[in-house]
Amino acid sequence: MEKFELHVLGCGSALPTTRHFPTSQIVNMRDKLFMIDCGEGTQLQFRKSRLKFSRLNHIFISHLHGDHCFGLLGLISTLNLLGRTAELHIHSPRGLDKLMMPMLEFFNHHMSYKVLFHEFGTKEATIIYEDRSLTVTTIPLRHRMPCCGFLFTEKQTPNHIIREMIDFYQVPIYELNRIKNGADYITPEGKIIANSLLTRPSSPPRSYAYCSDTIYLPSIVEQIKGVNLLFHEATFATEDAPRAKETYHTTAAQAAQIAKDADVKKLLIGHFSARYEDEDSLLKEASAIFSNTQLAKETLCISV
Amino acid sequence: MEKFELHVLGCGSALPTTRHFPTSQIVNMRDKLFMIDCGEGTQLQFRKSRLKFSRLNHIFISHLHGDHCFGLLGLISTLNLLGRTAELHIHSPRGLDKLMMPMLEFFNHHMSYKVLFHEFGTKEATIIYEDRSLTVTTIPLRHRMPCCGFLFTEKQTPNHIIREMIDFYQVPIYELNRIKNGADYITPEGKIIANSLLTRPSSPPRSYAYCSDTIYLPSIVEQIKGVNLLFHEATFATEDAPRAKETYHTTAAQAAQIAKDADVKKLLIGHFSARYEDEDSLLKEASAIFSNTQLAKETLCISV
Numbered sequence A, B: 001m002e003k004f005e006l007h008v009l010g011c012g013s014a015l016p017t018t019r020h021f022p023t024s025q026i027v028n029m030r031d032k033l034f035m036i037d038c039g040e041g042t043q044l045q046f047r048k049s050r051l052k053f054s055r056l057n058h059i060f061i062s063h064l065h066g067d068h069c070f071g072l073l074g075l076i077s078t079l080n081l082l083g084r085t086a087e088l089h090i091h092s093p094r095g096l097d098k099l100m101m102p103m104l105e106f107f108n109h110h111m112s113y114k115v116l117f118h119e120f121g122t123k124e125a126t127i128i129y130e131d132r133s134l135t136v137t138t139i140p141l142r143h144r145m146p147c148c149g150f151l152f153t154e155k156q157t158p159n160h161i162i163r164e165m166i167d168f169y170q171v172p173i174y175e176l177n178r179i180k181n182g183a184d185y186i187t188p189e190g191k192i193i194a195n196s197l198l199t200r201p202s203s204p205p206r207s208y209a210y211c212s213d214t215i216y217l218p219s220i221v222e223q224i225k226g227v228n229l230l231f232h233e234a235t236f237a238t239e240d241a242p243r244a245k246e247t248y249h250t251t252a253a254q255a256a257q258i259a260k261d262a263d264v265k266k267l268l269i270g271h272f273s274a275r276y277e278d279e280d281s282l283l284k285e286a287s288a289i290f291s292n293t294q295l296a297k298e299t300l301c302i303s304v
Helices: A042-048 A072-081 A096-107 A163-168 A173-180 A238-246 A252-261 A280-287 B042-048 B072-081 B096-107 B163-168 B173-180 B238-246 B252-261 B280-287
Strands: A004-010 A024-029 A032-038 A056-060 A088-092 A115-119 A127-130 A134-140 A148-154 A207-211 A229-233 A267-270 A293-295 A301-303 B004-010 B024-029 B032-038 B056-060 B088-092 B115-119 B127-130 B134-140 B148-154 B207-211 B229-233 B267-270 B293-295 B301-303
Touching: A004 A042, A004 A267, A024 A042, A024 A148, A032 A042, A042 A072, A056 A127, A072 A088, A072 A096, A096 A115, A096 B096, A134 A207, A229 A252, A238 A252, A252 A267, A252 A280, A267 A280, A280 A293, B004 B042, B004 B267, B024 B042, B024 B148, B032 B042, B042 B072, B056 B127, B072 B088, B072 B096, B096 B115, B134 B207, B229 B252, B238 B252, B252 B267, B252 B280, B267 B280, B280 B293
Parallel strands: A032 A056, A056 A088, A088 A115, A207 A229, A229 A267, A267 A293, B032 B056, B056 B088, B088 B115, B207 B229, B229 B267, B267 B293
Antiparallel strands: A004 A024, A004 A301, A024 A032, A127 A134, A134 A148, A148 A207, B004 B024, B004 B301, B024 B032, B127 B134, B134 B148, B148 B207
16 A cells, blocks of 8 residues: 555643653655744654655645744745745745745755745645655634634556456556556457456545644544544643633543544544653543544554 | 743744754743744744743844744733733834734734834844843844844843841841942941952853844954853855855854854854754764854743
């Protein structure tokens, strides 16, 4: 199966702790890297995860709180020091370029590459990135400021050729692409060989949903239905539910309820408040509602 | 002896590595904390060193390169989240406030405390901070942009009272402060008791010099003569001396030459280039010239 992995670079929230970095993740889709959020220290964590800067071309910022974007300045400067030439695309809600440009210009007199800012609206789900193997769609969330999650959806890959049958029917090589994409084969004698005899269906497309930061928001369930992996913020424990509501965050139990209602395959929780010594109680509360729950942690890498 | 310690929070240079954070240090003078430089991730390292944010009131920025100041935004925001009320003073070469204010205002709508920026010139040694126990003086350096190091000098503390002699001469309590500061005691009978009979001299004042970033600059030797501890940047090994000169940095051997010429008690080297797998060769080159040399490393704490 093609590579589709998630690296957690940081899973703390705004206040620093000795255990967690602020939010950042990397989606590795067939060795193309996509960054989600970029809290302070992200570039250090990126290096620790032994990932390659040259494979990173797109960064998605969920919202303009410092713990989700203060690492951009350092990262962009480092890529400049490394002599990068490829364009870097930063997708975010409105306003980031205006904030960043004066500092970028001061701290990087001669940029070796271009940083391109792309703004997205936060009210409606929108496709903001697409290539041959992937689409990225915004997931409108509800936080103290405009905020979106991101849905990474693999595109359906072509069917797998059954080598023995191709040989048996002496199918010419130039026909293979058409057959992979579903066409039947017509022999020189005019006989139709059904595609299903020549190919095996490829694996169903996989998907990853990132939902942070947000108040408990059942309206997202429909959009993330059945995803292979859901990352959902779980800033607070149930005993702090009033605080969660007040600050537009989610409890671990509420995150699990979303996972259950959306019938996802696996739930990863993170964005932990600094108030908890460890996250065992959060895991316990979530697992009681949705058993296939895992705690995010720094340098964790899991396959979607 | 009163506390006078140096904590190393980060000792790498601009490019991130898996081993080093960018530059930041804390001087702990009798439980008042003074920060020198504030690279990305400083607030995380601060927490790891188990230091208290409430004891930090002054930050000294040597120069406006990102690896020396990109951590300020996160640190200032965190102190705001924590509800700090005391003013925070940031001392730096010109231009930092203009760069930072738009971002600070956007990311911290309601500041619970004031951040006060103080600019210093970088051409002449100037006292930029003073309290009862300490002065901080700039050390003009030569880098690719205006840059100063900092000299932390303890003030002479009062003499120590010899309890037995005070009792013997029945010196009244209200005389003790004068005697600590060098006065003789005159008995009710008019007899003069020499101060030297009543007190022991306190330890000589200690000093710490921070010199980073700079090209090899023998002109600083006079100002840092005899300091107890010198931190000097040692970005490169001797084989990369041309690169050091070109980028206005120092080699480990040159740092040691400064330490030797200034007759300092101890040399700490840091600001290591990312190109070295480890810093053993830097230590070796420096120690050959100045034997009491130590490598900086993260979370190192040494007494000045």
